[in-house]
Amino acid sequence: MRLSPSLAACGCLIALIGGGAHAQASSTLDKVKASGSLVLAYRESSIPFSYLGADARPTGFGWEVCAKVVEQVKKATGRADLQVATQAVTSQNRIPLLQNGTIDIECGSTTNNSERAKQVAFATNYFYTGTRLLVKAGSPVQSLADLNGKKVVSTTGTTNYQVLRKVNAERKLGFELMAAKDHAESALLVQQGRVDAFGMDDILLYGLRASLPNPAEMAVVGEAIQVEPYAIMLRKDDPAFKKLVDDTLAALIRSGEFEALYKKWFLSPIPPKGINLNAPMSPQLRDNLKALSDKPAT
Template sequence: MRLSPLTVLTLLGACGAALAQTPATLDKIKASGSMTVAYRESSIPFSYLGGEGQPVGFGWEICGKIVEQVRRATGRADLKVATQAVTSQNRIPLLQNGTIDIECGSTTNNSERAKQVAFATNYFYTGTRLLVRAGSPIKSTADLKGRKVVSTTGTTNYQVLRKLNAEQNLGFELIAAKDHAESALLVQQQRADAFGMDDILLYGLRASAQNPAELAVVGEALQVEPYAIMLRRDDPAFKKLVDDTLAGLMKSGEFEALYKKWFQSPIPPKGINLNAPMSQELQDNLKALSDKPAL
C-alpha cells in the first residue's frame, strides 16, 4: 500500500511523540518498581556465571553498588532487580528497546557506539592480543599468515583483526563465533589457531579452562581501549547517578579493593588468580574520571 505524503508525515509525527514520551530510566524504574541489569556469561572477571550459575564479577559488583543508589534515588526500597544475559550482538538493541536498563560487562566505549548508546566513566583499559595453544608457533600477529583466527562477532576486536588482515595482507581466515566461550573452545579443539580478543578476557578464559597450562596469551597489544558500563543515550539524570557512584568508589578506595579482589586474588569458579596489575591508564582515570571513548 502506497502512503500519501500527508499520511507519512502524520505517522512520523506520531513516532516522534511516542519517543518523546519514553520515560527516563529513573522514572521508568520508579513507576514499575523494577530494574533489569544485563550481564555477560563468559566475560571473566567482569561479568560471568560463577560456580552456582549466577552472575558474578568486577563489573557485576559495581552494578550492585549502582542498584543501591537507584533504590535511594527512586525511593523504592522494594525495588525488584531482574537479570538478563546478553551477547556482543544483542546488548545494544536490548538496551535501546528498554529490555535492559544497564549493561555490566566488558563493552568497549568507542565513538561509533556512542552514536547509539551512552557510557559511564571508563573503568578498565585493555588491548587486543591472541589466545593460542601452548607451544604454538604463533607469537605475534605476523605469525597469523595463512592461519585460522577466530574472534567474537559484534566486538571491536573482530573489526580490528579484519582491518589488520587487509592492511598487512596476512591472508588469515577470520572466523566469527557467537561468544567468547565458543571462540576459546575453537582454539582448544584445534579448529582455530588463535583467538583475538581483549587481553584481560583471554587471561580470564585461560584461567577458567579445564587445563590452563594448555593455553597461552601472546602477541603485542594492537590497541588500547576503555571499558565502560553502558546506558541509554540522552538520559543525563541516570548517567549522573552512575558516574557519581563510580566516582565515589574510586575516591574512597573501594574501587581499588574490588580490583584487587577480582584481578589479583583467587576468583570463582576455580580459585585461580589472574595476577593482573592495574594499568597506568586506569590508575590515571581514578583521578581524571573520564568517559572519553576510543576512536
C-alpha cells in the same frame, strides 16, 4: 529474577514495531520509580567482569560495581523495595536490548568507542585493555607476524573482530578471520584445533584461560593492538541516570572501594577455579581514576 528468553525476544519485537521510541519517552529513573524494577544485563563468559559462577548466578567485577549502582538507584527513586531482574546478553544483542528497554544497564566488558556512542551512552571508563591472541601452549603463533596462512577467530559483534579485520588488511598478514557467537565458543575452537588463535581483549583471554580445566594448555601471546576503554553501558540521552552511575563510580574511587574491588577480581584467586589473573592496574586506568573520563576510543 531472570527474564525468560521469550521475554527478551518479545522486547526485540517491540523495538521493531516502534516500542523502542516508547522506551525513550521517560528517563530510566522515572521508569524504575514507576515500575519498581531495574533490569541488569550480564555476560555469561566475560571473566572477570560478568559471568556465571558455580551457582549459575552472575558474578564479577562489573557485576559488583552495578550492585553499588543499584543501591544508589534505590535511594534516588525512594524504592527500597526495588526488584532487580537479570538478563544475559551477547555482543550482538546487548545494544538493541538496551535501546528497546528490555535491559536498563549493561554490567560487562563493552568497549566505549565513538561508533557505539552514536547509539548508547557510557559511564566513566573503568578498565583499559588491548587485543591479543589466545593459542595452544607451544603454538608457533606468538605474534601477529606468525598468522600468515592461519585461521583466527573472534567474537561476532565485538570491536576486536573489526580491529583484526583492519590490521589483516593494512599489514597484509594473510590470515583467515572467522566469527563465533560468543567468547566461550571462540576459545573452544582453539582448544579443538579448528583455529590457530582467538583474538580478543587480553583480560578476557586471561579470564577464559583461568576457567579451563587445565589453564596451562593455553597461552595469551602477541603485542597488544589498539588499547581501548571498557565502560558500563546506558541508554542514550538520559543524563540523570548517567550522572547517578558516574557519581557512584566516583564515590567508589574516592573511598578506595574501587581499588579493593580491582584487587579482588584481578589480583586475587577468583571463582570458579580459584586462579589469580595477576593483572596489575594499567597506567591508563590509574590515570583515569583521577581524570574520571568517559572519553571513547576512536
